[in-house]
Amino acid sequence: MTGAAPTPSQTVGPFFDLGFRWLDGSELVPASHPGAIRIEGQVLDGRGDPVPDAVIEIFQADEHGHFPPATATAWRGLGRCLCDESGHYHFVTVKPGSLGGDAAPHIDVSVFARGLLQRLVTRCYFGDEGANADDPLLHGIGGDRASTLLARADQGAYRFDIHLQGAKETAFFAW
């Protein structure tokens, strides 16, 4: 057999901030950066209760659609926010530039938490983006489920709540 057997995932457990805190990177750009946007939301469980022991990671292109290491700046594209006691997280970042094809701008999102034996993966799209209408993934999912992937423009920020379970359950992906 060629290759190697993948290592299985295990939960981050409740004490992940010991290992993760050094890179508590909510700000991918300074708030003063031209075109900076704020994305914020809350992680909720199947009872509607906040999930305080979760960490959200995002990965995305810069405003020109570039990824590391082919970016002109030190852009890493990675954000990590440890949720607060009420399950809230936020990022200050930029809307990704064109990714080619018909794909509307989007950010990849990972959710790690106590009680998640492996991460949950979803995508964050921008609710006020005209290109969403032609995005093949949103189009393929359709309806209410696709709407769970749309961050809603709300008072100068984008609101993107993540429902792990229940009637408002976010659409999650296998990768």
Added chain:
Amino acid sequence: MTDTHRAETDRGSLVEPDPPYDWPGYRSTEFRHPNRPLLELPHGPTELHGPVFGDRDVDPLDADLTRHGDGEPLGERIIVSGRLLDDRGHPIAHQMVEVWQANAAGRYAHGVDQHPAPLDPNFIGAGRCLTDAQGGYRFVTIKPGAYPWRNHANAWRPAHIHFSVFGRAFTERLVTQMYFPGDPLFEFDPIFRSVSEGARGRLISAFDLDTTIEEWALGYQFDVVVSGHLATPMVG
């Protein structure tokens, strides 16, 4: 049949060998697991890239967890080393490996941990390093203790070190736990047992005499293999 529907029916093969989200033996999964089928994530540019780390992100001392206090921590000094590989067996160089763990008494240096075992002022239990050109990593630390949790009656976690790796792409991101060989708690631990039986051995480090340093520390080997399906990009 659309790609989305195909992904839903093939979900089992997509997530194997990873544990299920819904795992009643681990009570915290009850209200945190999705009920709807997972969709297939297209492998576009965002999925096929990943963050890049550099020397400015780490200090060489970060990989020696026994040197983060004023003195030597208590417990059994160990060396944990191995390689970060992709599922074709190729090394992943210059990528971040993060670890965190309990101290020798089974207590985390974390405010939420109320286990009545002593904290060690000389042990925090967090470290990180970049893999070398051959994908290798190496930590010096203290063997963590087992500790109780309230998942069920008389519940104890087998000793473990949390590992977090990024791989080269978003799809290769992995967080797992490394266990020690021969732990009698394996058969009682729902987190360890959430992994299919045939894959559990991949979570257990191997004692290694070549890694062991005479009159100083026992050595354990643990390779981390990430799988991101990079060789077979899916069309979404």
